[in-house]
Amino acid sequence: MELSEITKRAMRVHGLYDKLNLAKHGRTWSRHDFVLGFVGDVGDLAKLTQAADGIRPAPPGLGLGHELADCLWSVVVIAELYGIDLEAEFTMTMRQLEESITGEREQGATR
Numbered sequence: 001m002e003l004s005e006i007t008k009r010a011m012r013v014h015g016l017y018d019k020l021n022l023a024k025h026g027r028t029w030s031r032h033d034f035v036l037g038f039v040g041d042v043g044d045l046a047k048l049t050q051a052a053d054g055i056r057p058a059p060p061g062l063g064l065g066h067e068l069a070d071c072l073w074s075v076v077v078i079a080e081l082y083g084i085d086l087e088a089e090f091t092m093t094m095r096q097l098e099e100s101i102t103g104e105r106e107q108g109a110t111r
Contacts, residue, residue, distance in 0.1 A: 013073065041067060048067050
């Protein structure tokens with residue numbers, strides 16, 4: 001699945017959550033609410049990775065793949081809500097990291 005398809009599907013689910021939250025709570029989530037939700041998802045992800053590594057018991061009802069997908073969903077939605085072209089930013093950031101890592105490796109080789 002291409003990132004553009006992931007984004008469309010994530011925003012469809014975002015729209016469904018808006019309808020649900022409006023019906024249940026009389027309001028939709030703000031951008032800040034999504035960021036706070038993402039922080040919670042990252043906390044769950046940390047617990048699940050600890051469980052996968054045998055450091056703690058697994059939380060009931062959660063799976064590592066599910067939580068990674070939740071985190072991806074949050075990142076995609078947050079990027080859309082803030083008008084960030086995630087694909088372009090990812091491409092640029094990976095290029096910068098590759099150049100930085102290559103430069104450091106080359107410097108280490110000349111020492």
